[in-house]
Amino acid sequence: MDFAFLAVVAVVTIVAVARFANKLRVAAPLILVLVGLALSYLPFVPDVEVKPEWILAGVLPPLLYSAAVNVPLVDFRRNLKAISGLSVVLVVVSSVLIGWILSTILPDLSLAAGIALGAVVSPTDAVAATSIGKRLGMPSRLVSVLEGESLVNDASALVLLRSAIAATAGTVSLWGVLGDFAYAVALAIAIGIVVGFITVRIRSRLGDPVLTTVISFAVPFIAYLPAEHFHASGVLSVVVAGLYTGHQSAKYFTAQDRISERINWRTTQFLLENGVFLLMGLELEAIVSQVEQDDLGIWSSIGLGLLTAITLIVVRIVFVGVLVWSLRRDEREALARRPRLEQVSARLEEHPTENARSAKRKAAFSRSIARRSADLDFLQREGLGWRGGAVLAWAGMRGVVTIAAAQSLPLDTPYRAELVLIAFTVAIVTLLLQGGSLPLVIRLTRVGGTDEQAAMAELAGLVEEISTVGVAALDDPQLRTDGGEPFDSAVVDRVRTSSLIRVESAAERTDAGVGPHEQFRQLRRRVLDAERDALLDARATGSYSSEVLAKAQRMLDVEESRLDGAG
Structure with missing residues (x-):
């Protein structure tokens, strides 16, 4: 009964905050964290402790799927270098650096355990950033990069976390970690494509929006469970299945199927995203109580959390600076190839078609050239400059994955309670500091979205x-x-x-x-x-x-x- 009452109160709180957040011109996740934090210290509110596997296996798959199914695959492809750099390279660099710093400061903490915590705090959560950015007219390319990064970096961080935990027992080597990472990614992509292919074909033959919706809710778990069973990345499998489904929906689903899926998944995403941010604040009081019983102390743990947050912010700023420089160079080189592409297109138009087979090949080649030309137009129209890079660098808030993954650390990990509090501190500080000041950064840099006309x-x-x-x-x-x-x-x-x-x-x-x-x-x-x-x-x-x-x-x-x- 208590659980049912708390669930009702949570839903009402989420709806009320979302309703008034727009009037306050503040992202709802930021307010929900503060509301949860305030509620956690009320005497009649019980301690809230959610098992991490409930988040990782129960909340994360549908949350990622709901985001992936709405991400246009063409935007994901066009921003693949930026997304992969932020979601893989930056995660690894941040994890290793944080691991080295914490293992140096805490004498009983091994480097592997430190890297495990680094993997916990490395993945970003784009919910607050994109909700703020869309409201203020952030360019669509920045939104696409942030959404793509938050989809993929969860997978890379959790794979790295699993390898680092195994390394704490001395069971893997560096090459073992790299091999495990490659295996987890490759198999997850394969499973995600297979699941997406099969479920899309099945749903296209059902002919009933209700039945299609039921299968839709099962797809994230159909992709997640077999991938995890075979020690691949379940979350990456979910993302791939979502991207495939979203891309194929226009071809295989009816209009009513697409309308129902959009509404149902928007509702699910709204409840899950905002519910997790409220949960973050509610869990803090219990975490603080655990740390009070240990030697390191609350303020020392919070201080390490602040140090970790600052380090992550600085590393992201430096990395994004290098990434923007590299992307701008690639854009100049790509635009320089436009005359050559136009020449090839003109020659192709003049080339005669002798039979149906050659006409088919010519049509396929023409589509390829048209796609490349459209990509060049996109780079010229929405090139990522230094102003956009500044917004991207400052939009590195942490959220649901950081909180859930921190609590999945083994119970025998030295300083476990303190590490969990450090992760909470990083999440809350980045949400409030970066999320609260992101509107100001967007206004100062004067980045703007697509002109309405x-x-x-x-x-x-x-x-x-x-x-x-x-x-x-x-x-x-x-x-x-x-x-x-x-x-x-x-x-x-x-x-x-x-x-x-x-x-x-x-x-x-x-x-x-x-x-x-x-x-x-x-x-x-x-x-x-x-x-x-x-x-x-x-x-x-x-x-x-x-x-x-x-x-x-x-x-x-x-x-x-x-x-x-x-x-």
């Missing part, structure tokens, strides 16, 4: 491109109904007109003022409101069956959703 113009161009292909399909002389009869010409003209109206509507939104299509949307919405009132009256009088009323409700909901999306 430019985005609308780009949308209009895309809508025109896809609509042109769609309208061209109406000119097919072999076009027939499912029954094999030709379509009525009036119906064909009506469908053609609806596509052209959509193109005009998208183009209209790039101009100032309210044009005829926006007026149509607003007027049609007024009509829908009146129709909904009539539907409610019909339901109140019981004039129609509940089944018919429900179908009419869904019909209105679909059109209202379409109009809201168009607006």
